[in-house]
Amino acid sequence: MSTYSRLEIGLLILLIMVVLLPFVLVLGIAEASPYYQITGEPVNDAAIVTGITVASVKDSTWNLPGATGGKTYVLTDKAGETVIVSTQSFDSAASRDAAVRSYNAQPVGRGKPVGSLVVLGQHLVYVTPANSDILKTLAPELKKRVSP
């Protein structure tokens, strides 16, 4: 039976540390999204402030445990771009975070999930496509509602 040298053990530890480092770094850098109650309709309010037109709005409830309802908006801007924004509020941090996990667990192929998911207090805001001028315009207004 062979014994392992210090170099081998050191390299094994280094490998584990180096590989885990990006996870720790990223989890440290990314801002947490605490669960808290936001009053009103954040997307609708942000659209009004930024001059984005709400072309249509419908009630919708996602088929997820803990989802308590939300809205699906079709937003258009002056350039004619259209995005679909779906909001949903959740009854607890656990159910909201489970929905976030569910979303992240559905990448297309080995890439990223379709669209973009934004966490705002008790709400999840799902926007497709992920990169759009409308979302860019809405972002500063929505960010004002992040953190109580």
Added chain:
Amino acid sequence: MSDESTGQNGLPSKKVLGLFALAMINVAAVLSIRNFPSMAVYGWSCIGWYIMGAVMFLIPISLAGAELATGWPEGGGVYAWVKQAFGEKGGFTALFCEWSNNLVWFPTVLSFIASTLAFALTPALANNPWYMFSVMMIAFWGTTAIAYFGEEASTKFGNVGVILGSIIPAVLIIMLGVWWMGSGQAIVLPPLTLEAMMPTINFSTLPFFATIVLLFAGMEMAGFHALETRNPQKDFPRAMALSAVIIVVCTVLATLAIAMVIPANQLNLASGVMQAIEYFFKAAGVPWLVAPMAVLITLGGVVSLAAWLIGPAKGLGIVAEEGNMPPLFDRTNKYGAPVAVLVIQAIIGSLVSLLYVFLPSVNQAYWILSAMTVELLCIVYVLVFASVIKLRYSQPNTPRPFKIPGGMIGIWLVGGLGIFGTAFAFIVGLMPPSYFTTSGLVYVGSVLLGTFLLAVPPLVFLKFKKASWLKPAGGER
């Protein structure tokens, strides 16, 4: 029945894989029910997106993989191929990127497995982190245990699992779609036109374009099993072709079946595959099929996990046997499984899964991490495509039972398309989504730093490499 011969490590290597088993390894790695609802939301234009993915990646990687696997039918898959072209550094880096990108992907597929199984039991279970973590660990360590019992056990599990968990659910969805059309039910898609099939490509959809390029990632997975293949020169090209046909037919038809039945606004991508399947089966009048389907899709997730868990780990085992990693990493058991790599991988994967489940609000963090997986995979594929081109110049006389047709023009066209697609995906992968509380610079810096850290360990190992790390002939130390 299996043949036995001596592998490159001097240990007996069982030749258990034929055409069908090789093809099923690729199908397991690539065909995913998870993609169908996500793509169905694009309606007819999903056809255009799929064609784009096929032209820019699936066809090039299948052709390149077939040429490389038949020309250099050695263990290690991408490691063996890239090493031939760019030496040990290049080969080891390509393989390590393929392995380390798994570490980010494991928690997502494990989470998918656990939440899909919860759908068959009680959907609310998905909100319980302890349930999630327990099922994820059972799936992860269970799959590792199957890999422990070697190629024969993995192959049997993979063959049965991919048919039950991937192909049958896809065929069932297609059949229900055909029945839906035949029975005169309302089709929610507009009439098919050439214009409707064209994807919209603009600045907003660029990140999705990058995703599409990697939609069929994993077609090289069979290459890791060259040592266990009975007739690699003959079977690899045919397996590539067979798996590509199965994947494309199942993916395109099943996606269209879903798109025809479920209105796009009901395909809420944030709420998951099983929700779409439930809607689909209820609309088709077979709600009782939802729970069995959830179990089958869970199995499909496990089989996909197994394909990605075993292939790159086998490759690392070969790297260790060649003396590029310390002997600690080249432990194999009596079944020929790289047991040390499997255990190290399972430990790291478990730690990352622990963070994924128990750290609250990991949304933005996970977006950055998934961007890293895209970057790491792009590095792998750029190296593979560059290798197939370079080897035509550096080793023109090496026999290649399958050669990309068209001479040098053909190889540049295929390799060039592949390099262009994956390099473009790499660049676009650095674009943060429009809404991000972290600044764009921090985002790009995090993705690049993380990618670098996950790609750099091979250079460290090679720096400290010692002659004594090489396994002596016969396999015993």
